Amino acid sequence: MHKKQIIIKQIENSKDRYIAYHKDDFLQAGFWVCFNDTITGAVALSHFAHMIQTCFNIKNTNFVIADSTIQFKNPALLDEIMGRKGAVA
Numbered sequence: 001m002h003k004k005q006i007i008i009k010q011i012e013n014s015k016d017r018y019i020a021y022h023k024d025d026f027l028q029a030g031f032w033v034c035f036n037d038t039i040t041g042a043v044a045l046s047h048f049a050h051m052i053q054t055c056f057n058i059k060n061t062n063f064v065i066a067d068s069t070i071q072f073k074n075p076a077l078l079d080e081i082m083g084r085k086g087a088v089a
Helices: 039-055 075-082
Strands: 004-010 017-024 029-036 061-065
Touching (some): 004 039, 029 039, 039 075, 061 075
Antiparallel strands (some): 004 017
8 A cells, every 4th residue: 555645734824833634536535634833733743644544544644745944843743744763652
């Protein structure tokens, strides 16, 4: 099975709030979560990725940051996005 992409975008007019979404063409549906650049945002993003993995019976997701100017500050959130060990569960 292949990786599912989860796109991350900054919410317009918001400095530290983001949306992560996955669009499924077959279902003609979108799934999304809003999160902050915080440890709790990292947990929310992790749970969202796990939900997508479970729903589509896949082992991995791939985070894609839509805007190259986005710079996350929270180390746990960075670890989660980069798929590094030590990321939140």
